[in-house]
Amino acid sequence: MNLMHLSVKSTFNRKGAVLLTLLSIALSVMVLMSIERIRHEAKTSFSNTISGTDLIVGAKTGDIQLLLASVFRIGYTTNGVSWESYQDIKRKPGVAWTIPLSLGDSHKGYSVLGSDEHYFNHFRYGKKQPLTFALGRPFEHIDEVVLGSEVAKSLEYNIGDSIILSHGLGKTSFHHHDNHPLTIVGILASTGTPVDKTVHVPLATIDSMHGNTSREHEHEHEHEHEHEHEHEHEHDSHNDLVGHPTQISAFLMGFDTPFYTLQFRRNINQYKNEPLLAIMPTVTLRALWEMLGMVEKLLLLFSLALLMVSFLGMLTSMLATLQQRRRELAILRSVGAKPRHIVGLLMGEASIITLLGTLVGLGLFYVALHFGGTLLQAQFGISINLGGLSRYELQLLSVIFVLGTLVGLIPALRAYFYSLSDGMSLKV
Amino acid sequence: MISLDQVRFHWPKQADPTLHIASLQITQGEHVFLYGPSGSGKSTLLSLLCAIQLPSVGHIHILDTDLIGLSSAKRDQFRADHIGTIFQNFNLLTYLNAVENVLLGCQFSQQRQRKAGGSNAKIKQKAISLLVQLGINESLHKHAVNQLSIGQQQRVAVARALIGEPELIIADEPTSALDENARESFIQLLFEQAKHYQATIIFVSHDQTLAPLFSRQLNLPAINLASPNKEVIE
Known part of the structure; x- marks a missing residue:
């Protein structure tokens, strides 16, 4: 049993709040990934519509x-x-x-x-x-x-x-x-x-x-x-x-x-x-894409905002449960957990939630692509590649994971100060 | 084992010290019964002995280590290595089963892991045998701890305090939730296990009927020069 194990158990001890947070992260990851994939594919299929014509x-x-x-x-x-x-x-x-x-x-x-x-x-x-x-x-x-x-x-x-x-x-x-x-x-x-x-x-x-x-x-x-x-x-x-x-x-x-x-x-x-x-088709295609660029950036902005909202949701729920967890933290301190273990525990929780949320979101993303792909093809002529993740998408996912883990730093520091001031004198 | 020398402690923002102990010596293997009414500074003394708080003035030596000289990380490590704690009612993590709660006792100390057998398998074996010796049937080991009775939970806490053989066991009113019969047998079990490796026990309670079971009784208000209850006692 190590700290990660402890973190996992502690996290899933609070299933309800954790699942909701996880779901909200999953949904925003799905939206972000879908928008990015469609954006990319639209751009490709857009510039691929004609070539070789002078x-x-x-x-x-x-x-x-x-x-x-x-x-x-x-x-x-x-x-x-x-x-x-x-x-x-x-x-x-x-x-x-x-x-x-x-x-x-x-x-x-x-x-x-x-x-x-x-x-x-x-x-x-x-x-x-x-x-x-x-x-x-x-x-x-x-x-x-x-x-x-x-x-x-x-x-x-x-x-x-x-x-x-x-x-x-x-x-x-x-x-x-x-x-x-x-x-x-x-x-x-x-x-x-x-x-x-x-x-x-x-x-x-x-x-x-x-x-x-x-x-x-x-x-x-x-x-x-x-x-x-x-x-x-x-x-x-x-x-x-x-x-x-x-x-x-x-x-x-x-x-x-x-x-x-x-x-x-x-x-x-x-x-x-x-x-x-x-x-010249290439020149005009580029001009057209730049016109659409505004919309494209707006979509990206919205999906990023959605992700931020999910992270705020996670932050809120972690801070809210922190009060109830002072007992847990005090017990850990009493068996010799150092403040960095407490910080690790909380950040571990944030990263577990983010990781699972991201994975579930990725699953949802592929499900959405699978069903939405044909619709997109029929309605807009954008063929969506169902294949693996591109380098860029992997980078995006890593950034999400790191951000989520960093969000955990806030309740972690709060818990750290609790654990310093409470010591073991806490009587619950 | 433990020596306090001109120790004063006062909480921040408070003018008067909560605790002032001129001198206190406790030797290895002693079973100390520490009693006194609430507010007499018991919890504060325990915080000092657990190296959670540092005295404002004075010196505390435990196992020849001067706690004052340790950084807060070193003090945490010292506590993890040498002190097992049992508390009144916030002992166990409800999301871990009995065995996992016991393992938590040496989670943060390599020294105690070594003493408990070294390898994960051996440590787990040790945890199981401790629980069995304390009367927790193996069928209960995988249960969520909040399915256990209060008495059983306190015995799991004892096993956690004892695993890896820390030199000092600090118990803060561990029996207050138990009925009278259970209290005595609980203490007997604790002593029996502690005897194996000559652990020092500091047992805090306001229930003086337990006092005769201990080799030494310590009336805190009597030695705490700062105690507001001092006049009452004298």
Whole structure:
């Protein structure tokens, strides 16, 4: 039996108060850890949404607005880029690839993106990872569609299913295009980015949904069969995924060398034919994250305040029980415990409570992650890593443990003075 | 064993000393019965003998050690090594069982651990055998101490005071919660155990019927020159 053993026994002799304190520490540790983990993961998944793209070009608007619309599918661009300008810029020397983006439609709440085959070849996310297919292949016809992993999962779609797209954003679109059923030909592997929540269709499909193309439709009733044949034939010959759009929402660009980026950005921002805006995604992502930084810091502050409140709770309960423990302390003094043993006993108690609270909190944290992770993924597209503790998190936990132990110093010193003044003359 | 020389003690903020003993000698193995009414300075004298308090003036030697010369940490260690205490009603830690309470007696003293056998297993064996000798059945050893009767609790306290064979046993009214029959047998048990290694016992009580059991009786008001009760006694 040593002092630690004694401390443990003494602590659990006062189960009620100790358990409550422990629980409050556990909860605040859970909140702090969750917030820190989400913060970290959000930041990572945020900066991982797009990579390898040198410029994003759209109609003149705010940098962040363009980024949000083109990458995060949040909000919308009021104007687009005319097809002529796109073609013009695309053909400039030094441009390695471009990906046209046509946004503004949705399917059951998931945004619909019109693009071409370059999207699957050149789009990069995370650490320059390309998109890969979990199932199937890219679209090759205008009646084919490729789903992001989460769309397929939550709507329970499979390869070969037919879906109908509607015009406009939101789940309750009145404007269903019932005459354009599309076949699912591919499902992308999960990326942890907004791509997972996107329905990908050929540019031409977006166009036809809005009824822009179909000059052929006029003949539809008379030569239905013939038309279908002709239609297919037309596609085969042109392999026309693009169609004849008049404008697109934005486009992504990659250059032969990143040194062209600044030059191109200047030229595009001063484009004569129409007002355009070119942004560098990494720069704008950072600007956006800094805007969110305030909220992030506030969250951290709140969770730290919560932890402080728990520690104050522990302090209160330890000080409150100290009066009742003068007898215990006097007995220990009578068998020769030195003041440092008394201090050790009390600090030991604080560290036991903090340690157990931290461990329980850690358990709760993983439980919360397990159940909250899917919700976060579904609602905000933040994929939470359920894995072990990072260095930073371990440091955070150690700091909590040390702080908790130090809190014990206050009642410990109080007890020390009690034990000095009481001596053994105490009669209870 | 113990010698007090011109010892005066007064509590801080009090002008008059509570205790003033010109001279007191107690020899090894003596069983001293210390009595006197409340307020006669018994507790103060015990605090001094336990090295909890230091006299304002004078010298206290226990086992040839001058307590005045010791730092407070050294005094704590001295108490842990050489003094076993039994108190009236705050003896045992309720969250420990009987054996653990006994072990507490040598928890803070390596010297007493050595005397009790050295290794943890041997010390525990010693604690168990002490309890058995004091009439605490082994079936009770793992019980929470507050499930034991008052008499049993006091015997556990005796075992704790005796483990590791401290030279001096100080008992402050240990029998006041016991009924009359139990008091005498309690003291007999204490003596029996103390005899094994010639422990000195200072036993404080105001119950004078116990006095004849002791080899020496000490009337504190009579030797305490500062006692407010002095006139009453004389």
